[in-house]
Amino acid sequence: MTRLAGSSKLLRAMNASAALGHLLEAGGLTRADLRKLTQLSTPTISEVLRRLTEAGLVTVVGYHSGRPGPNAEIYAANPDAAYAAAVSVRDIGASGAPSVVAALCDLTGAERARIERRIDFLRTDPKTALVEVVADLREEAGVAAEGIHHVQLGVAGSYDSRAQTIRHVDVPGFSRPGLVPEIAAALGTRVGVDNDVNLAAVAERRHGVGTDADGFALIWLGQEGLGLAIDIGGTLLRGARGGAGEIGYMPLYAPDSTHRKVDLQDLVGGAAVLALGRDHGVPGRTPLEVVQAAAADPEAGEFFTELADRVSVGLAAVIAVLDPSLVVLAGPVAQAGGQTLLAAVTTAVRRAAPLESAIAVTTIDDDAVLLGALDAGLTAVREALIASIRDDQA
Amino acid sequence: MTRLAGSSKLLRAMNASAALGHLLEAGGLTRADLRKLTQLSTPTISEVLRRLTEAGLVTVVGYHSGRPGPNAEIYAANPDAAYAAAVSVRDIGASGAPSVVAALCDLTGAERARIERRIDFLRTDPKTALVEVVADLREEAGVAAEGIHHVQLGVAGSYDSRAQTIRHVDVPGFSRPGLVPEIAAALGTRVGVDNDVNLAAVAERRHGVGTDADGFALIWLGQEGLGLAIDIGGTLLRGARGGAGEIGYMPLYAPDSTHRKVDLQDLVGGAAVLALGRDHGVPGRTPLEVVQAAAADPEAGEFFTELADRVSVGLAAVIAVLDPSLVVLAGPVAQAGGQTLLAAVTTAVRRAAPLESAIAVTTIDDDAVLLGALDAGLTAVREALIASIRDDQA
DNA sequence: CGAGGTGATTGGCAATCTGGCTAACAATTA
DNA sequence: TAATTGTTAGCCAGATTGCCAATCACCTCG
Numbered sequence: 001m002t003r004l005a006g007s008s009k010l011l012r013a014m015n016a017s018a019a020l021g022h023l024l025e026a027g028g029l030t031r032a033d034l035r036k037l038t039q040l041s042t043p044t045i046s047e048v049l050r051r052l053t054e055a056g057l058v059t060v061v062g063y064h065s066g067r068p069g070p071n072a073e074i075y076a077a078n079p080d081a082a083y084a085a086a087v088s089v090r091d092i093g094a095s096g097a098p099s100v101v102a103a104l105c106d107l108t109g110a111e112r113a114r115i116e117r118r119i120d121f122l123r124t125d126p127k128t129a130l131v132e133v134v135a136d137l138r139e140e141a142g143v144a145a146e147g148i149h150h151v152q153l154g155v156a157g158s159y160d161s162r163a164q165t166i167r168h169v170d171v172p173g174f175s176r177p178g179l180v181p182e183i184a185a186a187l188g189t190r191v192g193v194d195n196d197v198n199l200a201a202v203a204e205r206r207h208g209v210g211t212d213a214d215g216f217a218l219i220w221l222g223q224e225g226l227g228l229a230i231d232i233g234g235t236l237l238r239g240a241r242g243g244a245g246e247i248g249y250m251p252l253y254a255p256d257s258t259h260r261k262v263d264l265q266d267l268v269g270g271a272a273v274l275a276l277g278r279d280h281g282v283p284g285r286t287p288l289e290v291v292q293a294a295a296a297d298p299e300a301g302e303f304f305t306e307l308a309d310r311v312s313v314g315l316a317a318v319i320a321v322l323d324p325s326l327v328v329l330a331g332p333v334a335q336a337g338g339q340t341l342l343a344a345v346t347t348a349v350r351r352a353a354p355l356e357s358a359i360a361v362t363t364i365d366d367d368a369v370l371l372g373a374l375d376a377g378l379t380a381v382r383e384a385l386i387a388s389i390r391d392d393q394a
Numbered sequence: 395m396t397r398l399a400g401s402s403k404l405l406r407a408m409n410a411s412a413a414l415g416h417l418l419e420a421g422g423l424t425r426a427d428l429r430k431l432t433q434l435s436t437p438t439i440s441e442v443l444r445r446l447t448e449a450g451l452v453t454v455v456g457y458h459s460g461r462p463g464p465n466a467e468i469y470a471a472n473p474d475a476a477y478a479a480a481v482s483v484r485d486i487g488a489s490g491a492p493s494v495v496a497a498l499c500d501l502t503g504a505e506r507a508r509i510e511r512r513i514d515f516l517r518t519d520p521k522t523a524l525v526e527v528v529a530d531l532r533e534e535a536g537v538a539a540e541g542i543h544h545v546q547l548g549v550a551g552s553y554d555s556r557a558q559t560i561r562h563v564d565v566p567g568f569s570r571p572g573l574v575p576e577i578a579a580a581l582g583t584r585v586g587v588d589n590d591v592n593l594a595a596v597a598e599r600r601h602g603v604g605t606d607a608d609g610f611a612l613i614w615l616g617q618e619g620l621g622l623a624i625d626i627g628g629t630l631l632r633g634a635r636g637g638a639g640e641i642g643y644m645p646l647y648a649p650d651s652t653h654r655k656v657d658l659q660d661l662v663g664g665a666a667v668l669a670l671g672r673d674h675g676v677p678g679r680t681p682l683e684v685v686q687a688a689a690a691d692p693e694a695g696e697f698f699t700e701l702a703d704r705v706s707v708g709l710a711a712v713i714a715v716l717d718p719s720l721v722v723l724a725g726p727v728a729q730a731g732g733q734t735l736l737a738a739v740t741t742a743v744r745r746a747a748p749l750e751s752a753i754a755v756t757t758i759d760d761d762a763v764l765l766g767a768l769d770a771g772l773t774a775v776r777e778a779l780i781a782s783i784r785d786d787q788a
Numbered sequence: 789c790g791a792g793g794t795g796a797t798t799g800g801c802a803a804t805c806t807g808g809c810t811a812a813c814a815a816t817t818a
Numbered sequence: 819t820a821a822t823t824g825t826t827a828g829c830c831a832g833a834t835t836g837c838c839a840a841t842c843a844c845c846t847c848g
Binding site: 401402403405406409434435436437438441459460461462463464465 | 806808815816
Binding site for chain 2: 215228250
């Protein structure tokens with residue numbers, strides 16, 4: 001129910017927004033294309049494009065030849081009108097210092113720079129480190145300081161956007177209240193923070209197997225913990241305090257008190273995968289190595305059956321609560337398990353869950369968290385641009 | 395991201411919609427009030443009100459005196475511009491025939507008629523029965539046939555809105571594919587169908603404890619089964635096939651295979667409550683009677699502790715997946731349990747769940763499902779009215 | 789094989805229409 | 819008298835239709 005009222009200025013802003021929105025989404029459009037999409041008349045489209053071009057948001061990128069008549073100009077959003085940066089902070093556990101991967105993309109989503117480095121956050125202040133990483137990204141891509149409109153941060157923890165605080169995070173220094181606003185002030189951009197699994201779901205929605213789904217649940221089987229992201233029609237469900245999907249803490253029911261209290265993390269977390277490997281004689285020093293070894297070993301069916309049984313415990317609860325049309329298995333362990341794990345999980349879930357959700361393995365080979373963070377940052381930049389048009393003209 | 399474009403006609407429609415929306419929500423407003431709310435100028439407001447009045451959607455309901463100047467006219471949406479009907483179909487189990495409760499309200503939400511009757515759907519076709527009930531409602535309220543714009547149906551089952559089919563429903567005849575479109579055709583109105591628990595959540599959002607929550611999960615402890623409704627910022631999460639919240643089928647983890655497979659329904663469904671009452675020496679022939687007896691008995695603490703433990707098993711999973719800011723206990727069993735049950739569940743959930751969600755008991759005394767269905771129907775009518783304005787003027 | 793005609797398409801200009809705004813004004817009541 | 823309501827008149831912004839020149843592909847004819 002739009003409760004929007006206004007005069008002709010609002011119209012102009014709406015039409016400009018609509019045109020820019022279409023250009024951002026489709027990439028390159030002629031006036032005729034825009035006419036069909038917006039249902040506006042030729043002079044209006046011309047006027048809108050003239051204004052957008054003057055504002056530097058839109059440029060002519062080519063000509064459409066091969067048909068009768070003059071070559072139609074192809075307009076597209078100016079790639080250099082704004083940039084988005086993404087930083088993924090990962091705690092890679094006992095094996096080394098936390099790792100930071102960062103990238104920068106232009107308004108069309110093309111990646112312009114990428115940096116990967118190890119930073120010891122016990123010695124380095126997060127704010128300082130992040131500002132430096134972003135500055136290096138800018139330099140590598142040759143982008144001016146004010147070109148970056150949004151920096152998206154991805155962490156293995158939950159972000160309480162109301163309190164602007166990161167919670168349940170293992171990387172030192174990141175849980176300090178007030179950190180995020182300080183980073184935003186130091187960078188001079190808007191800063192978004194989100195859970196790494198949520199960002200992986202964003203990537204899955206845009207580039208992966210979730211493209212056409214009207215909603216999906218993504219379960220992340222990581223080296224350490226596990227997580228869940230819930231996509232509903234393209235928007236993520238974050239919960240009251242950003243804690244939605246923290247299924248690692250989900251307690252499991254024990255029919256009698258002889259069993260100690262266990263949660264899902266105990267069942268399918270990294271330690272559990274290691275132990276499971278030991279029980280089935282699968283070698284490997286890390287969970288990833290164990291699953292990789294099992295995937296290469298045709299005799300390891302038992303291992304996958306039991307792992308799948310455990311995964312299906314969590315999935316059954318998720319499916320009963322959410323009824324997703326699609327469940328995506330993602331994360332290093334899931335990727336290493338591949339089709340073997342998928343088949344085993346599918347069988348186990350069919351047995352356990354009442355509703356038939358499709359199940360798939362992620363199709364993203366690159367760093368899903370980083371890609372998702374770039375996408376999230378890009379979306380934020382685009383929305384801000386569209387909003388700024390509305391406000392400028394009002 | 396509004397991708398809306400258009401010309402001055404769109405403006406007209408938007409402004410009319412906005413005004414009608416405010417009038418529907420606030421009840422009675424003067425021109426000056428509307429000016430402040432919509433930011434439109436005096437002549438525009440006059441023009442909009444003139445058109446709305448001519449269309450019969452708005453009337454003058456009074457005058458605002460006591461201040462200098464002429465008495466300002468108070469406008470309000472015409473209560474008789476459209477009506478919504480709601481029908482709640484309940485299977486009351488072995489104790490009798492299914493029961494139907496229906497009500498009719500005007501555009502302001504005032505209830506104009508209510509009917510309660512028992513219908514044996516083994517003998518009566520659902521379509522015939524529903525058409526008759528709606529006709530009786532119209533007669534009791536003195537409303538013309540074309541006055542009802544929307545009929546909202548509530549059933550204990552899930553509604554697949556894509557297939558327009560009711561699933562998982564116990565009442566005979568209601569699961570037949572094609573039934574809902576046929577009813578709509580026979581009634582000559584639009585027909586909405588939703589799960590009874592979802593509708594109870596709608597009522598909770600509008601009249602109950604969920605009014606100010608930005609989202610909540612409502613767990614329904616019924617005489618027979620249990621259910622869950624998920625409200626996210628006022629919209630309900632329904633899932634891919636309308637099956638979200640069917641937590642009765644949620645399988646519970648068994649650490650070893652010596653225990654038979656149990657689901658949540660086995661743990662907190664009506665039969666389980668009866669059995670629990672027997673174990674603790676609480677009298678009663680129905681689950682409701684058992685809980686009522688326990689609530690009256692100060693010695694029944696044990697009963698509530700165990701019931702709450704079981705409820706918290708489901709709630710812990712729900713909280714881990716969704717992180718709701720509020721959990722509402724509703725349904726006959728929860729209502730009978732009252733503050734005693736609430737206290738016990740709060741204790742149990744604090745122990746089991748990692749996140750601290752507030753927990754409350756429903757504050758709706760009347761038939762929550764029926765109220766929710768009325769609200770849902772009313773919302774649909776209002777949205778249709780606003781949309782029709784837009785289309786008329788286009 | 790080349791040149792010119794034909795038709796479709798692009799994009800700009802002028803005139804018109806719709807709708808909202810400001811300003812002035814009559815009417816009414818504390 | 820002062821404040822407030824609601825109407826009328828004139829104005830302005832923005833979108834639309836209709837018209838036109840320019841351009842390019844394609845076809846036909848010499």
